[in-house]
Amino acid sequence: MPAKQRPVTVSLEPPSDSPLAEGIRGVAAGKSDELSGFHLLDDGLSAFVARAVLIEEATVSLDLKYYIYEDDNVGHLLTSLLLRAADRGVRVRLLVDDLGTRVVNPWILALDRHPNMQIRVFNPVGGRSGFRRALEQAANFGRINHRMHNKLLLADGLAMITGGRNIADGYFSRSSVEFLDVDVLAVGEALPQARKVFDEYWNHLVSVQVTELLLDEDDTHTLDELRKRTRKLLADEQDSEFARALKQSKMAAALADGDIPFQWGKARLLADPPEKALGKDDIPRDEYPGVQLEKILHGATERLKITAAYFIPGVIGTELFTGLEKQGVKVGILTNSLSSNDVAIVHGAYARYRKRLLAAGVDLWELRTQAGEERRKQWFHGESKATLHAKTFVIDHNLGFVGSINLDGRSLLQNTEIGLLMDNAEINQQLNSLFTEWVAPDSAWSVQLLDSGNLAWRAEDKDGDTLIKHREPETHWWQRTLAWLLGWLPVESQI
Structure with a gap:
């Protein structure tokens, strides 16, 4: 797609008086401002719970970028939580890769209509499916050969999760294929680095607003209908392993109370410049x-x-x-x-x-x-x-x-x-x-x-x-x- 200047948005100032902010301030008490806190997430269930908790605890902003964001159970659950966050006033920015995440679901347009939600697609081709998409891919192979393989979630600019996991059932132990993977939950000095990286990707010319893509828009997909769908999904999931794990998890309280066993040290976020996608x-x-x-x-x-x-x-x-x-x-x-x-x-x-x-x-x-x-x-x-x-x-x-x-x-x-x-x-x-x-x-x-x-x-x-x-x-x-x-x-x- 031709480059087009899009509205520039930047990371919002982190809150200082939220439970998440107070918990992180408590766990970081006595630590140097130059240090970061780390907590490994080495199994799928805890990795899901950590993401869900951060989304639910956010009060100001949620920034996510993923190579794969599937239209499956895990994708539906986290999207439902993102919608609930947006409804309570949290600004949500979601950036997905065009090859890893096939953005063809018309519900996406309903989400993007939300005043607190923005969805962009990294380095897309013009066609969404079928013969036109294949032609676009062939004509633009030199450009689209560069994919955004990143995985990053930022909550209120105070806590982040990065690592190997995409958003799909297999990465969170809910599939016939079990992905052995690791993420890290981090707080502290690494966060300004992560906010800067996200803003650079979000505002880059190859990050295209989802409304600019040729989706099959269906006017019957409204935000109210999406909220009803979300409520039904969450109700249906009440007895699932994920819902049980979330209910039994003490992570939200531990974050608020400063009880997560963070390990502290210097951190360096290594990230490719988004210009790499232009080859x-x-x-x-x-x-x-x-x-x-x-x-x-x-x-x-x-x-x-x-x-x-x-x-x-x-x-x-x-x-x-x-x-x-x-x-x-x-x-x-x-x-x-x-x-x-x-x-x-x-x-x-x-x-x-x-x-x-x-x-x-x-x-x-x-x-x-x-x-x-x-x-x-x-x-x-x-x-x-x-x-x-x-x-x-x-x-x-x-x-x-x-x-x-x-x-x-x-x-x-x-x-x-x-x-x-x-x-x-x-x-x-x-x-x-x-x-x-x-x-x-x-x-x-x-x-x-x-x-x-x-x-x-x-x-x-x-x-x-x-x-x-x-x-x-x-x-x-x-x-x-x-x-x-x-x-x-x-x-x-x-x-």
């Missing part, structure tokens, strides 16, 4: 979070533990990790197995680097499809297939990173990303403990290089007996063949 070559590479992270990783002296849903190290990354091993840094990496990966070409490209990494002493694990099943059953019935979606870094014993950045060419060069670097030993240890849990033999396959030069995958069954596989576990021959063939395509920067 400009004049943006200094030092502004890319992936490049900034690479420099930080070079400084590791003892240990480096990485979880990456998509891991394609390339020549540069392979040299980085093997070089760290030579310097005495213990490097461990968890990524998806072929059976838990949802993109065969990604696994095929990653697989080309396994032997070199293993030969240098790097530890590699690949997630098993049943990972996390027991923890999920605490709240949800039925089985699910696990897939890794987390992007975390444990660096030595003091630094931890949680964000949206995968270690592949698309994250580093094409998409816009975000994440929080935290200087705190306890957060570092919590992320390390989570890594250890996820690479346990009942959760992940340990990939090993045999003397013969072949690979083997080692794990344990539910009885603790050793399992050894000599080809990609839990896969069919055609999956392995497809991944191998796709992995040799010269498109690493695009995947």
